[in-house]
Amino acid sequence: MIVLKSSAELEKMRAAGRIVAETLTLLESLIVPGITTAELNSVAEKECQRQGAKPAFKGYGGFPYTICSSPNDQVVHGFANRTPLREGDILSIDFGVLYKGFYGDSAITVAVGELDEETQRLVTATRESLERAIEKVVPDGRLSDVSHAVQSWVEPKGFSVVREFVGHGIGGSLHEAPQIPNYGQPGQGPRLKTGMTLAIEPMINAGVPGVKILEDGWTAVTQDGKRSAHFEHTVAITDNGPEILTQV
Numbered sequence: 001m002i003v004l005k006s007s008a009e010l011e012k013m014r015a016a017g018r019i020v021a022e023t024l025t026l027l028e029s030l031i032v033p034g035i036t037t038a039e040l041n042s043v044a045e046k047e048c049q050r051q052g053a054k055p056a057f058k059g060y061g062g063f064p065y066t067i068c069s070s071p072n073d074q075v076v077h078g079f080a081n082r083t084p085l086r087e088g089d090i091l092s093i094d095f096g097v098l099y100k101g102f103y104g105d106s107a108i109t110v111a112v113g114e115l116d117e118e119t120q121r122l123v124t125a126t127r128e129s130l131e132r133a134i135e136k137v138v139p140d141g142r143l144s145d146v147s148h149a150v151q152s153w154v155e156p157k158g159f160s161v162v163r164e165f166v167g168h169g170i171g172g173s174l175h176e177a178p179q180i181p182n183y184g185q186p187g188q189g190p191r192l193k194t195g196m197t198l199a200i201e202p203m204i205n206a207g208v209p210g211v212k213i214l215e216d217g218w219t220a221v222t223q224d225g226k227r228s229a230h231f232e233h234t235v236a237i238t239d240n241g242p243e244i245l246t247q248v
Ligand code: MG
Pocket: 094, 095, 096, 105, 106, 107, 201, 232
């Protein structure tokens, strides 16, 4: 069942989303060659404390960090560590909080210094695919229109859609119905309604779509070692169209 949120609940989700957005903006501003994901994780943790928010991922199924930090060929769910990021790397950061009973969830992929042209293309296409998907989040739209918007944007550019992980409904729980794949034919699935809140999150690979999980049981990496990018927003469907809750 897809839970519809009242305007009072939506107001709380705006507050959670704002904390997520502000924290990601802060983390992005700190990313330069030499910084470590452990440092970024501790900044995010302090920011949660300061704002009175609970990190959504730490402890979730045993995940040990406040942020998921996934450089280069890591797709999602990477562990923070003390390896300095290098010029030309990309880093995907996925971050969520629980605040006053509601969740916000968002992800960005950030350039460390200057990127090579192919990597820049991947990051840009992934961000654009999320923008295209969000345009489909309108009352009376169909869920798979959102999925199709991602796939049809990135595949003609030579990139591939990760199948193993999907977007999701979000609200009083981090993961609610429906699941939102980043691929599929348009015009299918549930009809979208005002009051739905969705976390849309394309994960796009430069090479093959397949992923494998490292021995830590969490970190997903591309099967071919090529790079992967990830962007996510929590979006509410309103009578006036999509409202991005995780944007400053
Ligand atoms: Mg996320």
